[in-house]
Amino acid sequence: MKAVFLDFATMGGDLDLTPLREVTSDLEIYDTSTPAEAVERIADASIVYTNKINLSDELIAAAPSLKFIGLTATGTDNIDIASAEKHGIAVCNIRSYCTASVTEHVMGALLSLTHSLPGFQQSVAAGEWQTSDSPFLLAHSIRELSVMTLGIVGYGELGRGVARAAKAFGMNVIVSARPGSSDTPPGRVAFDTMLAEADVISLHCPLNEQTRRLFGAAQFARMRNDAILINTARGGLVDSAALVAALEAGQIGAAAVDVLPIEPPVDGDPLLEYTGCNLIVTPHIAWASNVARQNAIDELAANARAFIDGERRNRVV
Secondary structure (H helix, E strand, O other), X not given: OOEEEOOHXXXXXXXXXXXXXXXXXXXXXXXXOOHHHHHHHHOOOOXXXXXXXXXXXXXXXXXXXXXXXXXXXXXXXOEOHHHHHHOOOEEEOOOOOOHHHHHHHHHHHHHHHHXXXXXXXXXXXXXXXXXXXXXXXXXXXXXXXXXXXXXXXXXXXXXXXHHHHHHHOOOEEEEEOOOOOOOOOOOOEOHHHHHHHOXXXXXXXXXXXXXXXXXXXXXXXXXXXXXXXXXXOOHHHEOHHXXXXXXXXXXXXXXXXXXXXXXXXXXXXXXXXXOXXXXXXXXXXXXXXXXXXXXXXXXXXXXXXXXXOOOOOOEOO
């Protein structure tokens, strides 16, 4: 069975591909693929591996030998799932491969913002400590996690990992019910209740039509004026312009954003223009520790092997 990896460069380097080569020796690896190149490269492939390539209905229909699509990600929004199902193509994502990496990123960003590390760094760079009359430069607030409430939107593997870490710091954790739902299951709080009560909100939900721009002007207006928003899920969950406006107006206290609606942001984004020290923007790397990226390759291979053996593992379709 011929296999192709369309965008291996998105996984970074220094990864052991032996698990993939053990699935099938006929494996072609491409660092990147344009839409036209993807059509050509998967035309006679039975197995396609990808991270972020958009596999549309048109592209899937042009690959008559295609039997399996393996994602090196949990999200499936770049795959036309209905088309894959129509053509009898299995689609598998990977799960539980980057929990530690994402959790550490969330907590690192949160500690940086609550302890005002960017602000203190700017103050030192500006010479404020060097010219101070005091040995301590208390120019910015320092907040303790132990007296804060963390609200989580999306309580899957990643949400649970962040909850465990937050509790280890003594934080109170509340979990939002599904946004827009009138049902609040036991152990959850209504979405609007979480907006009002949480000192920190961390997003771990999928991007779909119900969650697109889940956080906009109306939601920021309901949040505490010292609240912190952390998004390591999908950029489309947040209205970038509304977030900038909320930060500038003091409607919320700070934000850490690892994802943007368009990646890479070739046409810019309002968050990239914001210069305040209460915003951290990173280039979609919360998931990307060396261990997590190798875990992704190992999980990808395990999914493909299970499919060949007639087993269902992490099947979306």
